[in-house]
Amino acid sequence: MKDYRVRQGATLPLSVEAEDASNATLTMLGQSTSQLISKSGSFTDGVADVSLDPADTLVEDTYDYMITVTYDNGTVAKFPDANCEGDDCSFPTITICEALDIPESS
Numbered sequence: 001m002k003d004y005r006v007r008q009g010a011t012l013p014l015s016v017e018a019e020d021a022s023n024a025t026l027t028m029l030g031q032s033t034s035q036l037i038s039k040s041g042s043f044t045d046g047v048a049d050v051s052l053d054p055a056d057t058l059v060e061d062t063y064d065y066m067i068t069v070t071y072d073n074g075t076v077a078k079f080p081d082a083n084c085e086g087d088d089c090s091f092p093t094i095t096i097c098e099a100l101d102i103p104e105s106s
Helices: none
Strands: 004-007 015-017 021-030 036-044 047-049 061-071 076-079 093-097
Touching: 015 036, 021 047
Parallel strands: 004 093
Antiparallel strands: 015 047, 021 036, 021 061, 036 047, 061 076, 061 093
16 A cells, blocks of 8 residues: 655545455554544445545644455445554555645634
């Protein structure tokens, strides 16, 4: 899984591909803010949309993320999977970078 970068208040298009799946959920947790963001989408023709809209990208931070896929037979898979190398079970990240047109929150 790859890391992403997006400016505050921008859309980040994200989709998940899987066969015989019913739902996908993107879960993000801010590394410094502990803000939790969750986006779910249903599969249509093997693709689920879990894009972040501008309201989701307002808080500047680096977020760890994972994708949960629920299959038609009830099986649940979480990505990245837990086949970690050594002690490295780290998550990929989505970094929301400062934008000049978004006022700083106090």
